[in-house]
Amino acid sequence: MSTADVRWTATVDGATALAISAPAQRLAAGLASGSIDLLDAATGSRIAVLAGECGSVVALAFSASGHHLTSASNDGAVHYWEISTAQHLTTLAKREGHVASLKVLADNRLAALWDDGRVDVLNTADLTRL
Numbered sequence: 099m100s101t102a103d104v105r106w107t108a109t110v111d112g113a114t115a116l117a118i119s120a121p122a123q124r125l126a127a128g129l130a131s132g133s134i135d136l137l138d139a140a141t142g143s144r145i146a147v148l149a150g151e152c153g154s155v156v157a158l159a160f161s162a163s164g165h166h167l168t169s170a171s172n173d174g175a176v177h178y179w180e181i182s183t184a185q186h187l188t189t190l191a192k193r194e195g196h197v198a199s200l201k202v203l204a205d206n207r208l209a210a211l212w213d214d215g216r217v218d219v220l221n222t223a224d225l226t227r228l
Contacts, residue, residue, distance in 0.1 A: 108142035110135055115155050119164035126167055128155025146184040159200035168208055170197030190220050
């Protein structure tokens with residue numbers, strides 16, 4: 099059995115969620131503190147820190163283009179971020195419970211699976227023009 103060569107290693111203290119952009123240029127590591135570290139996928143170096151979450155980050159998903167990131171925290175909030183500016187654009191949803199999983203669909207929609215089994219499909223197409 100062969101193993102893959104490790105290109106780089108990074109330590110992200112308190113990491114609770116991970117996502118990689120489709121073009122494989124960036125990694126996002128959600129933290130228990132509520133912030134998100136953006137890392138360069140080629141080097142592992144930190145590019146930016148997204149701040150503004152209230153609870154521990156439990157799920158992350160990049161848009162199909164890799165220009166936006168959706169995050170969910172254990173306080174029931176789903177946030178939408180602009181990667182190039184590291185700015186929070188809007189809160190997509192806020193309810194009791196928390197998101198167990200996020201999945202970006204090809205047509206600029208986002209599926210959010212909540213801890214109670216509910217699935218919400220959110221339209222993010224208009225948000226790319228914010």
